[in-house]
Structures are given as C-alpha cells and as structure tokens.
Amino acid sequence: MGFTDSSLEPACLPQSDPANVAPPRRVLTFASEVEYLARCMLDCPDRETGGDCFGFWTHTGCPAIQYVIGPGPEARGTATFFTQDRGFLKACGDLLIHEYGLQHIGEWHSHHRLGLARPSGHDSDTVRRAMIGYGLGRFFLIIGTLGDAAPQLNGFLYERGPRPRPDEVEWMLLPGLSPYRERIGGRLDGWNYSPATPPGSVPANRLRLLRSVVAAKPEFKRHHWLNAEVGQQELRFYYDWIRDRCPGAEIRLGRDETVRILFELEDQPAALVYPPDYPAAGFFFVSQDQVVGPPLDFPAFVPPAGAASPLAQAPPLPPQAGPAD
Numbered sequence: 001m002g003f004t005d006s007s008l009e010p011a012c013l014p015q016s017d018p019a020n021v022a023p024p025r026r027v028l029t030f031a032s033e034v035e036y037l038a039r040c041m042l043d044c045p046d047r048e049t050g051g052d053c054f055g056f057w058t059h060t061g062c063p064a065i066q067y068v069i070g071p072g073p074e075a076r077g078t079a080t081f082f083t084q085d086r087g088f089l090k091a092c093g094d095l096l097i098h099e100y101g102l103q104h105i106g107e108w109h110s111h112h113r114l115g116l117a118r119p120s121g122h123d124s125d126t127v128r129r130a131m132i133g134y135g136l137g138r139f140f141l142i143i144g145t146l147g148d149a150a151p152q153l154n155g156f157l158y159e160r161g162p163r164p165r166p167d168e169v170e171w172m173l174l175p176g177l178s179p180y181r182e183r184i185g186g187r188l189d190g191w192n193y194s195p196a197t198p199p200g201s202v203p204a205n206r207l208r209l210l211r212s213v214v215a216a217k218p219e220f221k222r223h224h225w226l227n228a229e230v231g232q233q234e235l236r237f238y239y240d241w242i243r244d245r246c247p248g249a250e251i252r253l254g255r256d257e258t259v260r261i262l263f264e265l266e267d268q269p270a271a272l273v274y275p276p277d278y279p280a281a282g283f284f285f286v287s288q289d290q291v292v293g294p295p296l297d298f299p300a301f302v303p304p305a306g307a308a309s310p311l312a313q314a315p316p317l318p319p320q321a322g323p324a325d
C-alpha cells in the first residue's frame with residue numbers, strides 16, 4: 001500500500017525501538033516561504049518583527065507551512081518584543097481559510113541580532129495561553145535570528161499535554177515556490193507586508209535552518225522529471241486541479257522518488273502516481289490498491305509556450321472508473 005511510503009513523514013524514519021524512540025518532529029515548507037520570512041527579518045536588523053504561518057498538519061502532527069505572512073500595518077516591534085496586528089491577522093486568516101483552506105498553524109518572530117535562538121519564557125507562555133484560549137491541540141513557533149552571516153530560523157512545536165518544553169523540529173524544505181504563494185499571487189498586495197529586502201537576497205540554501213535535514217530534503221537524481229521547471233509546473237497544475245475538488249489533497253515524495261498526489265475519491269484514499277522514471281513510464285491513478293482510470297474530466301497539462309523540456313506528456317490511462325458525478 002503506497003500511502004504510507006513517504007520520506008516526508010517522520011513516522012517512516014528508522015526507529016530502533018519504537019517504544020522508546022520518539023520520531024523526530026519536522027516542519028515541511030517551501031523555499032519561497034522561508035525566503036520571504038528571511039527578507040522580512042533583514043528589513044528589521046535592530047528590532048523584532050514577525051508574522052504568521054498558514055497550512056495544515058500532516059498525519060503525524062507535523063506542520064506543513066504553505067504560506068507565510070509578515071507584520072500587519074498595526075504590528076508593533078521593539079528590540080525585545082513583537083506584537084502582531086490582530087485585525088490584519090484575522091483578515092488574512094479569514095481569506096486563507098475560506099478561499100484556500102489554509103489554517104493558521106503557527107507564528108514567527110525575530111529575536112534581534114543579539115537575541116536568543118529559542119523562545120523566551122514569555123514566548124512560550126503566550127503560545128500556551130493562545131492554545132488554551134483557542135482550543136488548539138498544537139501550534140508552531142519560528143524564532144529567527146540575524147547573525148553576522150545568514151539569517152537563522154529555528155522551529156518549535158508546542159503540543160497540549162504535560163510536556164513543559166516545545167519540541168525543536170527538523171526542517172524539510174521543498175524547492176521553489178509554494179503553490180499557494182503562486183496562486184494567491186497579488187491578492188494580498190498592498191495588504192500583506194512587502195519586504196524592502198529584494199527577492200533573491202537570501203536564497204534558501206544560504207539560510208541557516210537549525211536542525212536542518214538538508215541531506216534528506218528532496219534531491220532528485222540528475223534526470224528526475226521534477227528537476228525540470230516544466231515538471232514542477234505540471235505537478236502544480238495537477239495538484240491544483242485535484243485540490244480544487246479534494247481540499248485535503250497533498251503531495252508526497254517516496255524514498256524511491258515516486259511522487260504521489262494523495263486525495264480522496266468517493267471517501268476512499270486515492271492517488272495520482274508519478275513513477276520515478278516518468279515520463280518514460282506514464283503516471284497513473286490508484287484507488288483501494290487498484291490501478292484505475294483518471295477522472296472523466298481529467299485535463300491534459302499543456303506546457304507553457306516555449307518551455308524547453310525533456311519531458312514528453314505521458315498519456316493517462318483511458319477512462320475506466322472515474323468518480324461518479
């Protein structure tokens with residue numbers, strides 16, 4: 001069964017004794033989101049700044065950040081604290097949950113140049129009070145610091161229960177642009193914070209991500225189809241299409257470099273599967289462990305004009321068992 005075969009899920013990591021060894025906690029996000037956050041931080045080297053993280057939780061309770069916002073117009077930051085603009089956060093949150101299905105799963109703030117790389121006692125008290133107040137089972141906090149070199153980001157996962165300290169998480173960065181940043185596009189322009197630090201100033205590979213699992217981030221074989229921009233465009237195209245119909249859809253990368261878009265088809269788990277040697281081998285759909293045909297209205301991806309690509313469009317299987325209308 002393919003649905004648990006994913007290197008993104010900490011539960012799949014080696015566990016010498018599952019009874020005693022808790023799997024590491026991870027945050028999954030896109031390079032575009034940490035770059036945005038780092039640019040916000042670089043705008044404010046001498047005072048704290050911050051914002052919020054939107055996305056969802058994985059099966060094992062790890063945050064998957066899809067979209068990051070910065071400080072609102074009424075946010076306040078000094079050398080020792082940051083307070084978000086609550087009205088701005090609520091307005092962003094309403095739009096992101098109701099139109100994109102993204103939950104408010106965490107927040108971030110910088111500790112200025114000399115600050116701690118961990119949450120202060122006040123930070124943890126604030127998060128725990130908010131979790132109780134809003135009835136949240138877990139919440140994610142990013143603390144950013146600016147060293148002499150590159151910005152550093154540290155992630156902490158708070159969970160309800162007796163544990164006094166948050167878990168420090170490992171980072172797993174997916175390359176490129178979050179599909180939501182692309183999709184939301186200019187809708188928050190003039191509203192969400194636009195960093196003065198220009199794009200490209202802090203490429204994700206220069207950020208210091210505490211406990212980064214760089215070695216485990218998706219690094220495809222040289223000829224893997226997702227190395228090509230048009231391959232990423234195709235994946236985004238189908239992910240968006242599926243997610244429009246199944247809001248809980250998610251992308252998984254298997255250890256063998258199989259890429260799956262997981263979703264539900266008639267209340268059963270289903271997946272669009274890209275084998276590692278795509279497009280030499282075509283993609284296909286599975287549902288209830290059976291290969292099935294694509295949905296009847298499944299669109300063909302058309303590469304952008306002029307896209308130089310080694311990829312040929314792999315024909316989907318002929319329709320057999322599309323979802324009932």
Ligand SMILES: [Zn+2]
Pocket residue numbers: 109110111119120123
């Ligand atoms: Zn703090």
